[in-house]
Amino acid sequence: MDVKLKNLTKKFGAETAVDKMNLDIKDGEFVAFLGPSGCGKTTTLLMTAGIYKPDNGEIIFGDRLVNKVQPKDRNIGMVFQSYALYPHMSVYENIVFSMKLQKKSKKEMMLEADRVAGLLGIGTLLKRKPGQLSGGQQQRVALGRALIKKPELLLFDEPLSNLDARLRITMRSEIKRLQRDLGITSIYVTHDQVEAMTMADRVAVMKDGKLQAFMPPVELHEKPRTKFIAQFVGNPPMNFFDVELKSEGQNMQAFHSKFTLNLDSGRIPGRGGKNVVLGIRPEDIAIDPSSDIKAEILIVEPLGRDDLLQCRIGDLDISILADPKEKHRSGDMIGLDMDSRSFQFFDPESDQSLLWY
Amino acid sequence: MKLKRDNFTLLSVLTLIIFTAPIILGYLWLFISTFSERTYGLKPVDVDGNLGGFTLKNWAFLAEPDIWLITLNTFLLATFLTMGVLLISSLAGYALSRVNFRGRKTFLSMTLILHAFPSVTLLIAIYFVLRFISDIPLLGALFGYNTIGGVVLISIALQLPLGIWLMKGFFDGVSWDLERAALIDGCSRWRCWWQIMVPQIKPGLAALSIFSFMTGWSSFLIPYTFLTKGNKAVLSTYLNAMMSSDTVSIQYGILAAIGLFQLIPILLFYSFTQKYLMKIFSGGSHGGV
Ligand SMILES: Nc1ncnc2c1ncn2[C@@H]1O[C@H](COP(=O)(O)OP(=O)(O)O)[C@@H](O)[C@H]1O
Ligand SMILES: [Mg+2]
DSSP, X not given: OOEEEEEEEEEETTEEEEEEEEEEEOTTOEEEEEOOTTSSHHHHHHHHHTSSOOSEEEEEETTEEOTTSOGGGSOEEEEOTTXXXXXXXXXXXXXXXXXXXXXXXXXXXXXXXXXXXXXXXXGGGTTSOGGGSOHHHHHHHHHHHHHTTOOSEEEEESTTTTSOHHHHHHHHHHHHHHHHHHTOEEEEEXXXXXXXXXXXXXXXXXXXXXXXXXXXXXXXXXXXXXXXXXHHSSSSOOEEEEEEEEXXXXXXXXXXXXXXXXXXXXXXXXXXXXXXXXXXXXXXXXXXXXXXXXXXXXXXXXXXXXXXXXXEETTEEEEEEEOGGGOOOTTOEEXXXXXXXXXXXXXXXXXXXXXXX | OHHHXXXXXXXXXXXXXXXXXXXXXXXXXXXXXXXXXXXXXXXXXXXXXXXXXXXXXXXXXXXXXXXXXXXXXXXXXXXXXXXXXXXXXXXXXXXXXXXXXXXHHHHHHHHHHHHHSOGGGGHHHHHHHHHHHHTSHHHHHHHSTTSHHHHHHHHHHHHHHHXXXXXXXXXXXXXXXXXXXXXXXXXXXXXXXXXXXXXXXXXXXXXXXXXXXXXXXXXXHHHHHHOTTGGXXXXXXXXXXXXXXXXXXXXXXXXXXXXXXXXXXXHHHHHHHHHHHHHHHTTOSOTTO
């Protein structure tokens, strides 16, 4: 089932939690809502679920306007960060609760519960109470409770946030696999960009209640439409500094007080003034002893596969990734080579990208 | 190491004994004196002051038919009070905790103020209300002046502020997500209240029911004032009559026996609900959810 949000708006008192959200989700698509805490992700999700009434705008499932439809009649399943299992019911009762409300037969309930428990590997837990389960098991049960209804839309609200790091990674791929196998249209809310990038077909980035971008993860990473997206997506985060653009004969150059960079002819801002914000990711800066750009290493953070070097050029802080085998130490001076084919340019006032629009 | 620990337990038990001794001795005296002619300290004695004097005559009041009617009255009062308070408080508490309606804040603060009023100040006003109800055809016979129903009604009203606040507090502690999950699973608001929310606040219901039951069981002022049977209305008024009868000298043995008799249901009730009551203090029934 495809889902459309049109001009969706929600206010809490004077504060606008969600502002004119427009989104077009295709049938079977896995969409992530990504944004910092408090940007309106949960509010949007709860409006889609029918828990909150929108102040304005439309929610359309397929070709049905569902603004006034009760949550129970929307045929959705939802998984919460807090799991929200019914503590006084056994796992089995939790899973079949929706079927019980629909007055399905005992036999049918057992059959369906078996099917779902098989999908999620929770067959042995059915008799237990939620309080006797680990976090990961509880989240599986919650997923089972959502799946048993054969929903046309699955909603996830930061389902993995309360799990430890390793479990998060296994659950991540498991949810993704289930979603793909069952082909259920899904909306997945998260503030973790890695989760959004690895799981989603398309990512909707939100900030202060507004939709910033809606595109596939790779495009989000490679072609950030705003400085906010560039900052939020990618780990470690992108470096930014102010530069002045000037033409030098055939070439364009970017002047910073401490250094000058040659621009790539295929990557020159198509609009904007002379003063721009240049962005470059840590992984796009190489260490080159012959380079004129000299930086002092302040801190070395071992990340395992790479070392993250926090460096300083004059009063400009910049972070780069280096091979741990090179054994850099704080206090060392290094030369930096910035890959001009990876530069991003942003308008210093509007923060809009000057390359992608 | 082990020794230290034992010393510690010993010390805490000793401290507890010292602090609870007056209460325990009090109850011990109560118990002994109900079966004695007289007591000398904790020692049962006969009329001549010698050890002994065991008797059952203090319990003779149990043979009177009146006492059973009075007990029934008291039981009805306490039970209906408890049921009424539980039902209304849990509904009102849910609404106040979950529904955002106009005047919600005012209602809450007014309820709190009402709770601060001693019921004595309201006696005369309540009298007029009850007289008014008495004039309504069918209701009058059930809830009017000089009916158990009327006393129950008033007692419920006086107990509600406490009950509503207590219930609201417990509902506040239940996660919103639980309710949202239930709504998505297909519950109506009512069903969600009954099947999902109420089970989460069982400890609160247990606490409120024991408070209410005890209040009803031992209430004196309201039944004494609004039931014309006076002394014969409920146990507390009966006890009061025993204490203040000016013809005979006060018979402490009988008084103690009636007091003990009045205590039994409370103890029973407590032993049934304590499982839930204890959970209030040990962090609720959530168990990781
Ligand atoms: N029930 C509510 N009442 C008042 N304000 C709310 C309510 N729910 C959310 N908000 C506000 O709306 C904004 C968006 O919240 P939310 O959707 O929960 O953010 P997110 O899920 O992205 O962290 C926040 O500023 C939050 O304080
Ligand atoms: Mg949220």
